[in-house]
Amino acid sequence: MHITRNRDLTESLATFGSRFKPVMDWLLPAHCVLCGMVTRASTGLCLLCAERMLRRGPACPRCGRALQSERICGSCQKSPPWYDEVIYAAEYGGAAGQLIREFKFGHKLYVGPALASLLLQRLGSVEQMNTDVIAPVPLHATRIRQRGYNQSAELAAYLSRHLHVSLQSSLLIRTRATAPQTSLAEKQRRKNVRHAFKLNQDVRGKNLAIVDDVMTTGSTVNEIARVLKKAGAAKVSVWVVARA
Numbered sequence: 001m002h003i004t005r006n007r008d009l010t011e012s013l014a015t016f017g018s019r020f021k022p023v024m025d026w027l028l029p030a031h032c033v034l035c036g037m038v039t040r041a042s043t044g045l046c047l048l049c050a051e052r053m054l055r056r057g058p059a060c061p062r063c064g065r066a067l068q069s070e071r072i073c074g075s076c077q078k079s080p081p082w083y084d085e086v087i088y089a090a091e092y093g094g095a096a097g098q099l100i101r102e103f104k105f106g107h108k109l110y111v112g113p114a115l116a117s118l119l120l121q122r123l124g125s126v127e128q129m130n131t132d133v134i135a136p137v138p139l140h141a142t143r144i145r146q147r148g149y150n151q152s153a154e155l156a157a158y159l160s161r162h163l164h165v166s167l168q169s170s171l172l173i174r175t176r177a178t179a180p181q182t183s184l185a186e187k188q189r190r191k192n193v194r195h196a197f198k199l200n201q202d203v204r205g206k207n208l209a210i211v212d213d214v215m216t217t218g219s220t221v222n223e224i225a226r227v228l229k230k231a232g233a234a235k236v237s238v239w240v241v242a243r244a
């Protein structure tokens with residue numbers, strides 16, 4: 001009796017919610033995180049801003065570097081990276097960079113879905129691609145304590161929910177508190193992250209997607225991909241919101 005009544009109540013509330021959603025949207029409309037215009041997008045990024053931010057033009061299918069035509073770039077031909085491909089939504093300069101900095105350093109966690117949805121739009125066409133596991137680039141425990149969250153884990157969780165691909169947040173752990181990559185030159189970046197990650201699970205034969213907010217030289221994701229490939233991973237894709 002009690003259970004029936006509770007269920008009835010839940011159902012009535014759900015009906016009420018769906019019936020009055022247009023009214024609620026009208027009373028409390030969402031605003032675009034970038035331009036401030038009223039938007040219906042549940043992610044908080046209006047269609048126009050998303051459209052403007054999405055990258056266009058050919059790029060190296062391996063590292064994502066912008067090129068004149070779609071081909072493997074000279075650098076990837078000379079020394080192929082450990083990862084198999086890089087998929088990214090936007091160039092780091094401009095609006096995408098602004099949003100990422102707000103998300104990462106400005107404690108604006110609500111910007112996360114806007115950024116993740118942008119990447120999801122790019123991934124749309126590869127949704128059918130075989131991905132077994134999504135894992136974020138890990139932060140060292142001290143960095144998480146400072147920031148309060150791992151921005152890459154927030155993005156990875158969103159993508160996992162929307163793509164229905166398994167999320168393994170602690171697939172990798174960062175064993176060393178490395179210096180921020182932004183302060184280093186390319187060669188030092190590689191050295192800085194060398195042996196900084198430990199793998200927690202068996203990845204043999206798996207197709208993995210590593211998620212991060214920004215990719216600059218790719219030293220961090222390349223080191224992660226090295227660890228995964230050495231452990232027998234079949235394929236490592238790198239999914240990032242923006243590439244510098």
Ligand SMILES: [Zn+2]
Pocket residue numbers: 032033034035036037045046047048049050
């Ligand atoms: Zn907008």
Ligand SMILES: [Zn+2]
Pocket residue numbers: 060061062063064065072073074075076077
């Ligand atoms: Zn390349």
